[in-house]
Amino acid sequence: MTLDTKKNVFVKLGEFLAQFSENNTVKNRAVLHNDRFFDAFVDLIHLSQSHNGWYTPEQVYFSIQSWAEALTEENLTQWLSPYDLDKNKSKNVALILAGNIPLVGFHDFLSVLITGNTVLIKTSSNDQHLLPFLAKYIIAVEPEFANKINFVAGKLENFDAVIATGSNNTARYFEYYFKDKPSIIRKSRNSIAVLTGNETKEQLTALGEDIFRYFGLGCRNVSKLFVPKDYSFVAFFEAIFEYKDVIYYEKYANNYDYNKAVFLMSNFKLLDNEFLTLKEDISHASPISSVFYEKYEDIEALKNKLELESEQIQCIVSDGVIENSTYFGKTQKPALWNYADNVDTISFLITT
Incomplete structure (x- = not known):
């Protein structure tokens, strides 16, 4: 797949997500595969709280809308333009995801796929349904992604690099377990x-x-x-x-x-x-x-x-008193280029 093809898939995903909001969920007939996915996603949103008591519809809708706003052609182009993605040699990248907030691991998922790699995903027990649903939508838009997305229930095997997110305690375990692999290990912040x-x-x-x-x-x-x-x-x-x-x-x-x-x-x-x-x-x-x-x-x-x-x-x-600070009310809507822990995920993926 070309970069333009991959970007277009995620733009289509953004258009799909844009239909869903807490007070105004409206089906857009121009959106791809709505007959198959729209009603099912509404049901999943309202079932999310039964899977994780903190995932109220209000919070899930907020996360969905945040990603809908991020996944535009303009944002994806601005994010990726500084990188030479042709340098990347396709690899298998394992993701160990957190589950504290809805779709918290989506940026890593997006980063691995947009750089042309294959993703092996170990979801958190607290968030096992939203990302797999979106992965099915992506594959419906572009079937070639079927060979690029793998959800792993058991032991992670046959991977070349890993991105793992957890607490300070689990980070020590990750650092030891993955000491022989290129890795990004995220701790509590x-x-x-x-x-x-x-x-x-x-x-x-x-x-x-x-x-x-x-x-x-x-x-x-x-x-x-x-x-x-x-x-x-x-x-x-x-x-x-x-x-x-x-x-x-x-x-x-x-x-x-x-x-x-x-x-x-x-x-x-x-x-x-x-x-x-x-x-x-x-x-x-x-x-x-x-x-x-x-x-x-x-x-x-x-x-x-x-x-x-x-x-x-x-x-x-702050109100600018601290250099490079985030403005009030904006912490939960980071741009695609605002990396967790200030670690450039794309650079890691294309140079590893």
């Missing part, structure tokens, strides 16, 4: 926000999206705030009030009650608005329904600190 106290209500409300989307389960969710020494959280709590309905979701509410109780029994001082707790803590990784915060006095000193801690951080949200 968290995202942070740096506030100055001059943020508008609109910016702080958008920050709520970075905190609450996917219930805070993603590495791109903000789990830590850095604030000035004399910062008042009143404006922050007022701005995120529109996310209050998150507490009506039972799994989130259970985490809120449990984590709040643990904090209080440990005599930690908390700020609390009845659906989110704020705790002063130097760690970047906060539990579900809680965000940690840390005070700073000098922004340049904070920049140096964050540089030293860069391997723990997925992305930084």
Whole structure:
């Protein structure tokens, strides 16, 4: 397959995904293979929560729409234009996927196929249905992909390189197990926000999206705030009030009650608005329904600190006070060229 052929397949997938949204799912008769896939995908979206309690229709629709917006001819061309894909020698690439948020491994899946490689996929037990469904759609659009996509239930074998995503604990296992193979091993990371106290209500409300989307389960969710020494959280709590309905979701509410109780029994001082707790803590990784915060006095000193801690951080949200930061409300819609852990997946795939 030529690169143009492969790009066109994923553009067609984007057109298929664009039909599905929480409030306006409408069948477009111009989309390929809708008779076979449209109704089945609607059913799968609404069954996803039975497969994984965190995969509510709202969260699955958000992920689908994010990928629909990303998979355009313009985006794919911009993403791939810096690379010489002719250098790539076709190989078998194993993917060990996470399952914390819907379709979290899709970028790796896309990267392996768009570079002309064959993919061997070990899905997470928490996300076993969405990606295989999209793979079937891709094969329907371009049957040649049938020989390029393999889902593996048992032991991974006969692969030349591996991309594995997991926790810090599983990463140590991956590093040992795959020590003889070219690899990208992803560990636990968290995202942070740096506030100055001059943020508008609109910016702080958008920050709520970075905190609450996917219930805070993603590495791109903000789990830590850095604030000035004399910062008042009143404006922050007022701005995120529109996310209050998150507490009506039972799994989130259970985490809120449990984590709040643990904090209080440990005599930690908390700020609390009845659906989110704020705790002063130097760690970047906060539990579900809680965000940690840390005070700073000098922004340049904070920049140096964050540089030293860069391997723990997925992305930084700010109003430009931190170089190359992500703007408020945008963490969960990365561009195709925004690589996880800042590791260029395409370069890895074509030079390995």
